[in-house]
Amino acid sequence: MKKAMLTKQALIAALGVVGLGATSANADAPSAAIRNRSIGYVMTGVHWATYATEKATECPDGFNDGPREQYSALFPKDGKQRTVAETELTREAAVWFPDTGPEPSTAKEFKFKEPVGTVAPGLNLDGKVGPNDYTSPDGEKGIDNQFNRVYGCVSDMRPGGSLYFLWNKYLTRYFYPHTVIEITNVDDLVNDDDVTVTFYRGLDAVLADAGGTEFLPYATQRVDERWGKLFKRPAHGKIVNGVLTSDPGEINRPYIFGFEDRTFYRFRDGRVKLNLTPESAKGVIAGYLDVKSWYRAINGALGTHSLSYGQESSPSLYRALFRLADAYPDANGKNTAISAVEEVTFKQVYVQHDEPKTASDVRKSSQANAR
Amino acid sequence: MRLLRSVLTVSAVAFAMTAGVHAYAAGEKEDSIRAPMPPGFQIVPSELEGPVYADAQGRTLYKWPQTNLRNGDAGEVQGKPACEDKVQRVNAGLMSPYPGGLEMPEVDTRPSCTTVWPPVFAAADAKPVGKWTILDRPDGRKQWAYDNWALYTSVLDKKPGDTLGGSVMMYDMGEIGVQRHPLVAEPNVPSQFAVRTTMLGRLLVLQDHWSVYTHDGDSRNKSNCFDACLDGWSPVLAADYARPIGEWTSFERAPGVRQWAFRGKPVYRHLSDPKIDSLDGSDIPRWHNVYTQRTPEPPKGFTIKETLVGLVLGDSQGKTVYRYLCTDDALDQLACDHPGAPQVYRFTVCGGGDPELCVKVFPYVIAPAGAKSGNTLWGTMYINPKTGKAATAETPGALNVWTFRARPVYTFAGYNGYGDETPSDMKAMAWGEFNGQRNGYRAIVYRDMYSTRDQ
Numbered sequence: 113m114k115k116a117m118l119t120k121q122a123l124i125a126a127l128g129v130v131g132l133g134a135t136s137a138n139a140d141a142p143s144a145a146i147r148n149r150s151i152g153y154v155m156t157g158v159h160w161a162t163y164a165t166e167k168a169t170e171c172p173d174g175f176n177d178g179p180r181e182q183y184s185a186l187f188p189k190d191g192k193q194r195t196v197a198e199t200e201l202t203r204e205a206a207v208w209f210p211d212t213g214p215e216p217s218t219a220k221e222f223k224f225k226e227p228v229g230t231v232a233p234g235l236n237l238d239g240k241v242g243p244n245d246y247t248s249p250d251g252e253k254g255i256d257n258q259f260n261r262v263y264g265c266v267s268d269m270r271p272g273g274s275l276y277f278l279w280n281k282y283l284t285r286y287f288y289p290h291t292v293i294e295i296t297n298v299d300d301l302v303n304d305d306d307v308t309v310t311f312y313r314g315l316d317a318v319l320a321d322a323g324g325t326e327f328l329p330y331a332t333q334r335v336d337e338r339w340g341k342l343f344k345r346p347a348h349g350k351i352v353n354g355v356l357t358s359d360p361g362e363i364n365r366p367y368i369f370g371f372e373d374r375t376f377y378r379f380r381d382g383r384v385k386l387n388l389t390p391e392s393a394k395g396v397i398a399g400y401l402d403v404k405s406w407y408r409a410i411n412g413a414l415g416t417h418s419l420s421y422g423q424e425s426s427p428s429l430y431r432a433l434f435r436l437a438d439a440y441p442d443a444n445g446k447n448t449a450i451s452a453v454e455e456v457t458f459k460q461v462y463v464q465h466d467e468p469k470t471a472s473d474v475r476k477s478s479q480a481n482a483r
Numbered sequence: 484m485r486l487l488r489s490v491l492t493v494s495a496v497a498f499a500m501t502a503g504v505h506a507y508a509a510g511e512k513e514d515s516i517r518a519p520m521p522p523g524f525q526i527v528p529s530e531l532e533g534p535v536y537a538d539a540q541g542r543t544l545y546k547w548p549q550t551n552l553r554n555g556d557a558g559e560v561q562g563k564p565a566c567e568d569k570v571q572r573v574n575a576g577l578m579s580p581y582p583g584g585l586e587m588p589e590v591d592t593r594p595s596c597t598t599v600w601p602p603v604f605a606a607a608d609a610k611p612v613g614k615w616t617i618l619d620r621p622d623g624r625k626q627w628a629y630d631n632w633a634l635y636t637s638v639l640d641k642k643p644g645d646t647l648g649g650s651v652m653m654y655d656m657g658e659i660g661v662q663r664h665p666l667v668a669e670p671n672v673p674s675q676f677a678v679r680t681t682m683l684g685r686l687l688v689l690q691d692h693w694s695v696y697t698h699d700g701d702s703r704n705k706s707n708c709f710d711a712c713l714d715g716w717s718p719v720l721a722a723d724y725a726r727p728i729g730e731w732t733s734f735e736r737a738p739g740v741r742q743w744a745f746r747g748k749p750v751y752r753h754l755s756d757p758k759i760d761s762l763d764g765s766d767i768p769r770w771h772n773v774y775t776q777r778t779p780e781p782p783k784g785f786t787i788k789e790t791l792v793g794l795v796l797g798d799s800q801g802k803t804v805y806r807y808l809c810t811d812d813a814l815d816q817l818a819c820d821h822p823g824a825p826q827v828y829r830f831t832v833c834g835g836g837d838p839e840l841c842v843k844v845f846p847y848v849i850a851p852a853g854a855k856s857g858n859t860l861w862g863t864m865y866i867n868p869k870t871g872k873a874a875t876a877e878t879p880g881a882l883n884v885w886t887f888r889a890r891p892v893y894t895f896a897g898y899n900g901y902g903d904e905t906p907s908d909m910k911a912m913a914w915g916e917f918n919g920q921r922n923g924y925r926a927i928v929y930r931d932m933y934s935t936r937d938q
Contacts, residue, residue: 180580196574196812197588200581201831204916209835209898287757288792288933339932342791366791373918374792374933415917417553420580
């Protein structure tokens with residue numbers, strides 16, 4: 113039960129201002145977006161949250177080397193006839209059967225570069241301020257984002273990097289990774305201390321403008337109740353001053369890179385923090401990223417070729433991920449999950465649950481998108 | 484035994500595979516256009532690819548169209564055979580990010596392109612017929628071509644109807660290397676239509692690859708689908724001048740409006756199909772995809788399971804079944820995906836180079852003694868697990884394993900937490916280089932809900 117509820121109307125009356133914060137200048141918009149005490153949003157943008165300045169001052173030693181550079185260091189052009197087995201297949205074996213032992217070479221290409229500095233985006237996942245924690249750009253202490261230490265000096269994951277751009281693009285380009293959240297039991301998008309936040313995989317195209325670059329609200333989005341059971345996760349949440357937060361729980365995120373291998377990665381203790389409006393949501397998904405699921409996802413989806421564009425050496429990153437993992441110790445005390453954050457944007461959608469049973473149902477769903 | 488709610492039994496496999504499919508007569512085969520052929524050539528039916536052109540001995544003919552790889556092209560252009568007698572001893576470096584000039588595995592026994600892909604030579608007095616032409620090879624010999632594509636047979640094919648050298652399905656993947664294509668006889672369909680090879684059968688689609696469907700309520704060459712029935716559907720119309728072709732007819736569904744029918748069943752387009760080659764319309768009661776012929780079912784004991792990508796093949800325990808794909812990176816792009824090829828590629832991705840670990844991570848799917856599939860697509864063979872090579876029943880430690888297209892199939896026990904944790908699990912559909920296409924394992928997908936190539 114809700115302990116306190118400040119309705120939109122009461123807030124407007126109290127403040128005497130229209131259009132402040134989450135209260136829309138259009139008094140009808142919130143009620144239009146909330147139907148049957150539910151509102152949905154489809155993800156339209158995603159980036160891993162690392163701290164990246166324009167001049168990369170956080171990477172004083174430069175960016176990490178990737179597969180091509182490491183290959184050249186291991187197998188220089190010295191006129192020696194080498195074999196496919198001792199070169200390519202040895203490096204691929206290291207990708208698919210990685211270990212946390214020493215790198216195969218002490219060459220500089222294998223020296224892992226972590227970002228310096230104490231600032232990084234994210235959330236305080238454990239409620240503590242520890243020695244390895246960051247301070248957020250807004251000054252909040254205790255930020256858990258060890259993922260930043262792994263990828264902060266990897267060009268792929270930084271603004272301008274190929275994966276930084278393409279993962280965001282493929283999120284809406286392909287159907288598989290469409291991510292929907294539905295907030296139910298909601299009466300007020302400004303303050304409501306008892307809502308349910310459920311993740312789904314979406315089935316429909318994300319509505320965009322004629323140029324295809326700006327995403328639009330008020331579309332219908334069917335959710336995958338059949339194939340996407342892995343991605344359906346409800347959690348308790350609350351909205352305070354227009355910011356939605358959810359309780360920690362497992363969140364599985366679909367991942368694809370356009371080469372036909374569809375996979376996923378898993379957040380443990382995953383939660384959202386999103387600024388809500390009737391038409392959009394923006395914020396973060398954060399938690400402890402299960403290292404093996406992430407490693408499996410990124411190598412399955414991309415492979416050495418694609419990762420080489422962004423200088424991502426999987427064997428080296430595997431070592432770094434486990435070295436810097438900060439949660440969920442295994443039986444040997446080795447941490448298996450790493451604090452991580454995704455910056456995400458959403459557009460409002462009308463969530464449709466029932467799978468169409470007849471052609472008429474399908475037609476109506478399609479027509480709803482055309483409204 | 485743990486209840487696997489998401490796994491269908493073998494009897495349900497048959498149901499799943501026929502669900503949504505119009506109940507054509509068993510064994511119906513695709514009809515093809517009978518164009519003139521030179522003496523010695525014929526069309527033979529194949530279980531997966533449909534009717535294929537073959538030589539006098541029934542050996543499937545293949546072409547090798549040039550394809551752009553990451554660092555250059557391989558294959559042939561029309562009119563210029565490039566498969567030669569020379570043994571390629573080093574790789575070409577076409578597969579990023581690894582350079583060329585590296586010595587190929589088992590180089591001393593590596594065959595030449597023409598050893599694996601014998602050219603279809605033309606006699607000195609051979610004459611071109613229609614699309615069948617004759618090309619001059621670099622070695623001076625004459626070679627048959629179709630539409631100016633030089634023709635070859637595959638040493639992997641053993642009997643008429645075998646298409647073990649290559650599959651139309653495989654060269655739809657982007658990173659699989661430059662494949663040889665079986666020369667599929669042109670389907671005898673009106674120009675508005677095409678046929679696509681899928682695991683369920685030869686799928687009938689429109690030329691732009693949107694699926695077509697039939698409705699249970701229709702009669703032979705008569706549509707009973709109007710008004711509400713057509714909500715979300717569109718009849719595939721035929722021009723006034725359309726004439727019957729093979730198994731195709733047209734009929735007047737309304738004054739002045741003609742509709743196509745295949746084997747007497749009117750065909751329609753599902754307006755809400757989200758992508759091409761879709762099976763979504765078959766989810767709607769009384770509507771069915773159309774196949775010119777069905778692919779034989781997997782053997783008894785295999786299952787179909789629902790996963791995060793769609794329907795995939797599972798073993799009797801419900802574990803996802805994978806096939807292994809591999810094309811090497813020499814200029815002749817030879818297959819390394821079968822037991823006769825060097826196994827070092829496979830051992831890399833299944834065991835980090837360790838054959839013993841390989842068998843544990845990707846175990847073979849064991850076939851019961853005396854098991855038979857009842858078709859040529861599925862079979863059994865003896866494998867020496869230590870070498871990955873073919874063996875006999877007398878070979879110590881030999882395993883009798885199931886095969887698909889004469890290649891063993893596997894499950895994924897996993898390694899260090901990377902496996903499919905439970906039988907109903909499937910962490911991902913592929914494992915290996917270039918998404919398991921170039922050197923790796925891929926799930927056998929029967930219904931792909933999220934194929935990317937169509938979006």
